[in-house]
Amino acid sequence: MLNKKKLEEMKEAEALAYxxxxxxxxxxxxxxxxxxxxxSKEMDASSAAIEDAMREDFAKLDEVTQTKLLDMPCASGIESPQWWWDVLVGEGDPLYRELEPLS
Structure with missing residues (x-):
């Protein structure tokens, strides 16, 4: 599981990039x-790293807990249920899959 210190480091890296x-x-x-x-690459990488860590932690939960946890953000109205599914269960935010990396 992602510990608090590592999460804070990742959030700081993302905030610095933005x-x-x-x-x-x-x-x-x-x-x-x-x-x-x-x-731009650092913005994408830092945001994607946080999502990857969230997805890894989510995958370690049992199915009942996953369902309950997924229901909460979906009901919040912040992003669509499909977006939350992509981020927590799928391959991540579609934005990172659709954009071609800058060379």
Whole structure:
């Protein structure tokens, strides 16, 4: 299971990646194209890493607990039930599957 310290580290990495992206939005001329690509990759990678960890932890739960846990976010109205299914059971957020990685 994902421990609290590791989760916090992953959330900090994601927050830093998104903060850097905000800086690019504020001052795009301060960044080269390669730097912008790297920041974009870090955003995708950090978000995907959190989802991967969530999916791994979810998979370790018994079926009854999985069902109850999946029902909660689905009922929240935050994202669609299909999105939660993809993230917790499937292959992750469809966004990461549909976008081609920047080279």
């Amino acid at each position: 903060f850097r992206a905000e800086l690019v939005d504020i001052s795009p001329e301060s960044y080269t194209l390669d730097e912008r690509k790297q920041i």
